[in-house]
Amino acid sequence: MKKQENDILTQVGPGTPMGRMLRQYWTPAIRSSALEADGAPVPVRLFGQDFVAFRTTDGRAGFMDEACPHRGVSMALARNENNGLQCIFHGWKFDVTGKLMDAPAEPAARREKFCASIKVNRYTAREAAGVLWVFVGEGDAPKFPDFEFATVSEDQVHMRRGVLHYNWLQGVEAHIDSSHVPFLHSGYLVQNKSAGFVEQGNLEALRLMLLDKAPEFEFETTPWGLREGALRDIGEGRANARIREIALPYFTFIPGPPNGQCYARMSTPIDDDTTAEWYIVYDPVRPITEEAIRGQFGYMSDDPDDFATNLGSRTNQWGQDREAMKEGHFSGLTKGIAFEDFAVQASMGRRVDRSLEQLGSSDTIIVKVRRLLMEAVEAFQQGRPAPWRDGFDYQNIRSQSISYNKSEDWRRYAYKGAENGPGRVAEKI
Ligand code: FES
Numbered sequence: 001m002k003k004q005e006n007d008i009l010t011q012v013g014p015g016t017p018m019g020r021m022l023r024q025y026w027t028p029a030i031r032s033s034a035l036e037a038d039g040a041p042v043p044v045r046l047f048g049q050d051f052v053a054f055r056t057t058d059g060r061a062g063f064m065d066e067a068c069p070h071r072g073v074s075m076a077l078a079r080n081e082n083n084g085l086q087c088i089f090h091g092w093k094f095d096v097t098g099k100l101m102d103a104p105a106e107p108a109a110r111r112e113k114f115c116a117s118i119k120v121n122r123y124t125a126r127e128a129a130g131v132l133w134v135f136v137g138e139g140d141a142p143k144f145p146d147f148e149f150a151t152v153s154e155d156q157v158h159m160r161r162g163v164l165h166y167n168w169l170q171g172v173e174a175h176i177d178s179s180h181v182p183f184l185h186s187g188y189l190v191q192n193k194s195a196g197f198v199e200q201g202n203l204e205a206l207r208l209m210l211l212d213k214a215p216e217f218e219f220e221t222t223p224w225g226l227r228e229g230a231l232r233d234i235g236e237g238r239a240n241a242r243i244r245e246i247a248l249p250y251f252t253f254i255p256g257p258p259n260g261q262c263y264a265r266m267s268t269p270i271d272d273d274t275t276a277e278w279y280i281v282y283d284p285v286r287p288i289t290e291e292a293i294r295g296q297f298g299y300m301s302d303d304p305d306d307f308a309t310n311l312g313s314r315t316n317q318w319g320q321d322r323e324a325m326k327e328g329h330f331s332g333l334t335k336g337i338a339f340e341d342f343a344v345q346a347s348m349g350r351r352v353d354r355s356l357e358q359l360g361s362s363d364t365i366i367v368k369v370r371r372l373l374m375e376a377v378e379a380f381q382q383g384r385p386a387p388w389r390d391g392f393d394y395q396n397i398r399s400q401s402i403s404y405n406k407s408e409d410w411r412r413y414a415y416k417g418a419e420n421g422p423g424r425v426a427e428k429i
């Protein structure tokens with residue numbers, strides 16, 4: 001990869017090619033419960049731009065530029081009452097749709113006309129899966145990504161955010177790279193104590209991963225991005241496929257236990273050097289238990305808006321434990337699987353220079369995704385619409401780990417939610 005291409009893929013600020021394209025997707029901004037009716041507006045940074053999210057007296061959520069359209073005072077300081085956000089400098093007051101309701105310092109006779117003439121940047125917002133999602137791109141918002149996790153009832157989904165100090169693409173590339181699992185995470189897989197990840201049928205899939213650390217990878221391009229099968233021979237004419245679904249540009253769906261919880265990850269840009277890692281656990285049929293939440297997030301900071309505050313940093317080598325390594329823990333990053341991922345990504349530096357990499361065949365998926373992103377950005381710059389937003393049913397995207405006869409194609413087992421009904425693993429088609 002050339003350095004210039006690396007810049008195109010990683011720079012997300014206003015006006016940059018990737019920044020323009022990524023803004024064409026619905027993006028998670030803040031957890032719904034962080035917004036209180038008439039409470040303090042919450043500053044939110046996305047794509048190197050500053051916004052505020054707020055909840056009005058009647059419970060609706062709004063999202064607008066942080067800078068007051070008058071003279072730029074932070075609307076995070078604004079009063080929030082009577083269904084409006086009022087700037088504390090000169091009292092301009094905005095409703096949830098971004099309309100300027102009042103500019104009390106203007107002469108009464110021409111106030112109404114004046115208010116109507118003011119342009120306010122407010123954005124389309126919607127709440128789903130306990131999170132406020134926003135569209136801050138050009139033109140009309142696309143269809144909302146109503147993935148399975150966004151449509152199950154509230155008690156069947158749990159979502160948290162970590163704020164990490166590396167570029168968004170490093171986050172995505174960690175989640176799509178299944179070849180690191182039997183190495184970086186083997187400490188947990190070996191000891192069967194992966195903080196919630198190893199459970200029920202998942203154990204069997206993880207045992208297989210350790211048995212064969214160099215599976216064959218096969219891919220299928222899909223309307224939402226791609227699907228990866230990590231294929232392992234399990235003897236007696238059968239094979240195992242761990243099928244990972246990648247819904248570009250942000251989502252990775254990671255195989256969970258059969259008929260159990262499902263896992264998804266999103267790495268969305270806060271700015272070029274900072275990423276929001278959204279961790280999603282959902283169960284298509286039953287409520288998520290407290291125990292399952294503790295299992296996933298128990299070792300992390302209690303702050304659901306930034307669960308990685310106790311990750312550590314370069315200064316303390318992310319808490320790496322050399323004694324544990326001597327005793328058999330592979331990475332020595334003993335807090336948990338997610339923190340292993342975060343520490344290695346952060347150790348690359350804030351924005352890794354991909355022109356210095358030397359890739360092997362186990363990096364095929366990384367190369368494929370970079371190519372898809374690059375092609376999409378180039379096409380978007382030439383006026384074509386952003387891809388991966390329509391022409392498919394989001395409900396059909398779910399990862400799985402399956403065993404099948406080797407004479408068959410694993411792609412035939414890919415999850416088809418609409419055909420199989422909710423909560424069922426795809427069977428032989
Ligand atoms: S800066 Fe906000 S009302 Fe003047």
Ligand SMILES: [Fe+2]
Nearest residue numbers: 174181185341
């Ligand atoms: Fe990982």
